[in-house]
Amino acid sequence: MSAAAESAAPAGSLLEVQDVQAYYGLAHVLQGVSLTVRPGELVALLGRNGAGKTTTVKSIMGLVSVRGGHIRCAGRDFVGLPTESVAQFGIGYVPEDRRMFPGLTVRENFRLAALGSRLPKAEQQAAQRRALDVFPLLEPHLDRDASRLSGGQQQMVAVGRALICGQKLLLVDEVTQGLAPNIASDMGRTLRRVADGGLGVLLVEQNSQMALELADRVYVLDQGVVVHSGDARELRADPTWMEQYLQL
Ligand SMILES: Nc1ncnc2c1ncn2[C@@H]1O[C@H](COP(=O)(O)OP(=O)(O)OP(=O)(O)O)[C@@H](O)[C@H]1O
Numbered sequence: 467m468s469a470a471a472e473s474a475a476p477a478g479s480l481l482e483v484q485d486v487q488a489y490y491g492l493a494h495v496l497q498g499v500s501l502t503v504r505p506g507e508l509v510a511l512l513g514r515n516g517a518g519k520t521t522t523v524k525s526i527m528g529l530v531s532v533r534g535g536h537i538r539c540a541g542r543d544f545v546g547l548p549t550e551s552v553a554q555f556g557i558g559y560v561p562e563d564r565r566m567f568p569g570l571t572v573r574e575n576f577r578l579a580a581l582g583s584r585l586p587k588a589e590q591q592a593a594q595r596r597a598l599d600v601f602p603l604l605e606p607h608l609d610r611d612a613s614r615l616s617g618g619q620q621q622m623v624a625v626g627r628a629l630i631c632g633q634k635l636l637l638v639d640e641v642t643q644g645l646a647p648n649i650a651s652d653m654g655r656t657l658r659r660v661a662d663g664g665l666g667v668l669l670v671e672q673n674s675q676m677a678l679e680l681a682d683r684v685y686v687l688d689q690g691v692v693v694h695s696g697d698a699r700e701l702r703a704d705p706t707w708m709e710q711y712l713q714l
């Protein structure tokens with residue numbers, strides 16, 4: 467499907483990014499990005515270094531200056547809302563650099579995420595339990611300093627925190643970077659299961675092959691514009707676009 471054909475939001479969109487224009491100072495980085503994510507869908511956002519993937523995710527989170535377009539979750543436009551308020555839409559964010567505060571245990575990381583989630587107190591405990599159900603390997607490490615865990619375990623904590631805040635939608639930026647291939651595959655499969663459980667997942671991923679295997683739909687960014695998009699099954703059948711847009 468061409469980028470232009472994607473302009474109308476499909477029915478049932480959880481997230482709708484429409485014609486977003488984002489800037490760093492005077493630099494006009496996103497020049498009309500549009501994409502959608504539905505509940506239960508894993509959508510991959512691909513593109514070369516500097517294409518604007520992180521800026522897209524940061525725009526959704528209110529972390530960069532958006533000066534045009536719309537970002538809607540469940541139909542409500544939230545462009546211009548501060549990052550703290552984005553949590554009220556049930557959006558969880560795994561940033562590009564996994565930030566573990568030194569000295570905080572895994573349990574404390576999860577508790578802080580629950581406190582920031584805007585969930586009613588009674589539901590905060592259950593949200594932490596669900597994150598542990600997704601990552602049972604963290605259970606024996608709950609009282610360890612999260613900053614001293616392995617890279618793969620730290621990413622589990624980062625995604626776990628996002629799951630606690632993100633009851634509806636996860637934005638995941640380069641979560642497999644620096645991980646051994648088998649650990650990266652495990653994380654990918656876990657995110658697929660999370661989507662199968664009903665959440666929308668927007669996955670920024672350098673490993674395009676893996677992303678294509680996992681995703682339902684794919685968007686390719688280049689220089690702040692969606693240059694290609696479509697159904698992952700169709701894109702897998704004819705991967706010539708990869709050479710064109712990703713230099714693979
Ligand atoms: N804080 C910033 N200030 C100014 N320009 C920035 C800033 N962050 C990113 N840029 C620029 O914006 C453009 C898009 O960057 P972005 O980080 O969104 O790319 P990306 O697709 O995530 O790349 P990568 O694959 O390397 O993570 C690039 O030209 C980059 O140099």
Ligand SMILES: [Mg+2]
Nearest residue numbers: 519520521562
């Ligand atoms: Mg990036």
